Amino acid sequence: MRIILTLVLILFFLGTIAVLAQRRNREASPKIPDGVTAHRDLVYAKDGHERQKLDLYVPADTGENLPLIIWIHGGAWRGGDKTHYTPMAYLNAGYAGASINYRLSQHAIFPAQIEDVKAAVRWLRANAETYHLDPNRFAVWGSSAGGHLVAMLGTAGDVTEFEVGENLEVSSQVQAVVDYFGPTDFLQMDAHRFPDGLVHDAPDSPESQLVGGPIQEHKDRVAKANPITYVSKDDPPFLIIHGDQDKLVPFHQSVLLKDALEEAGVRVTFYRVEGGGHGWFRDPKVPELTKAFLAQHLKPTQSR
Numbered sequence: 001m002r003i004i005l006t007l008v009l010i011l012f013f014l015g016t017i018a019v020l021a022q023r024r025n026r027e028a029s030p031k032i033p034d035g036v037t038a039h040r041d042l043v044y045a046k047d048g049h050e051r052q053k054l055d056l057y058v059p060a061d062t063g064e065n066l067p068l069i070i071w072i073h074g075g076a077w078r079g080g081d082k083t084h085y086t087p088m089a090y091l092n093a094g095y096a097g098a099s100i101n102y103r104l105s106q107h108a109i110f111p112a113q114i115e116d117v118k119a120a121v122r123w124l125r126a127n128a129e130t131y132h133l134d135p136n137r138f139a140v141w142g143s144s145a146g147g148h149l150v151a152m153l154g155t156a157g158d159v160t161e162f163e164v165g166e167n168l169e170v171s172s173q174v175q176a177v178v179d180y181f182g183p184t185d186f187l188q189m190d191a192h193r194f195p196d197g198l199v200h201d202a203p204d205s206p207e208s209q210l211v212g213g214p215i216q217e218h219k220d221r222v223a224k225a226n227p228i229t230y231v232s233k234d235d236p237p238f239l240i241i242h243g244d245q246d247k248l249v250p251f252h253q254s255v256l257l258k259d260a261l262e263e264a265g266v267r268v269t270f271y272r273v274e275g276g277g278h279g280w281f282r283d284p285k286v287p288e289l290t291k292a293f294l295a296q297h298l299k300p301t302q303s304r
Contacts, residue, residue, distance in 0.1 A: 035060045036091045039131070044123035045116070045165050049103050054120050055082050057097040058131050065134035066096040067298035068124065070174070072117055074144030076206035077105045087141060095298070096133055098124055102149070109212035110225045111162055114152045118172035119165040121153065126167040137298045139176040141290075143279055144249060145206070147182020151227035151257060154179075155235050174236055176297035178290060181242040181278060183207070183249045184257045186215045186222045192252035194245075228260045237267035239293040241286055243276020269293060 045052035102116035157173035242254035
């Protein structure tokens with residue numbers, strides 16, 4: 001009898017945890033604003049992987065040629081999902097939105113991830129007229145692993161090696177990049193990490209899993225996955241934001257990218273969040289800078 005009672009209590013406890021977790025997930029997911037149409041699970045790669053889909057959010061009654069904010073989720077390239085569209089509030093401010101899923105490192109190693117997000121951008125541009133988007137006003141925004149991929153889109157927009165799939169007649173280049181604490185040069189991460197921070201040289205680190213082996217043993221693959229490798233003077237403007245107490249992606253990673261962009265003559269706004277960790281910033285300057293940056297480069301006539 002005691003064993004049965006114990007099992008019942010355990011099942012009740014586990015059920016309570018599951019309910020609370022579901023409730024937290026519902027509360028964490030931002031509500032779609034009224035008047036916005038959500039187009040879910042649009043396939044951007046025919047006969048491809050189940051992850052090669054995107055969600056598109058289009059506000060009604062805002063006219064044609066909407067600027068588009070494309071969100072690319074983080075999750076160490078091995079987790080995350082498009083369903084949580086972080087810039088949801090911007091849909092009330094005259095922007096359309098898109099959120100992209102891409103193959104994770106357990107599905108395919110790099111460059112599959114940049115190939116996917118490029119294919120998604122091309123699909124959005126090829127279908128811009130259908131969804132009332134302005135194909136010349138695309139911004140990408142991502143955090144952590146998503147920050148790495150948006151930086152790659154910004155600097156490798158003209159790298160044809162990564163153009164795979166359909167809609168190759170249109171460009172995957174974007175007009176602005178918002179990079180929140182994305183990694184850049186994996187080989188330098190451990191040299192600048194906190195003593196209790198993530199060990200990136202480990203063979204099972206997210207970076208090693210992304211390139212298909214220990215990063216220090218595959219330096220050519222790491223260079224290929226480094227957005228700094230592709231920096232050139234014609235890259236779009238960047239906003240880079242990083243906390244200086246980040247224990248997962250060292251702050252120095254964003255400094256490296258900022259320095260390379262400035263040296264090439266690319267417009268870059270760089271903001272250091274003092275005391276900031278790996279996201280969840282409370283600094284009011286972060287949303288202020290982001291809002292102003294997107295308005296400047298996607299709505300230039302309104303930001304003056």
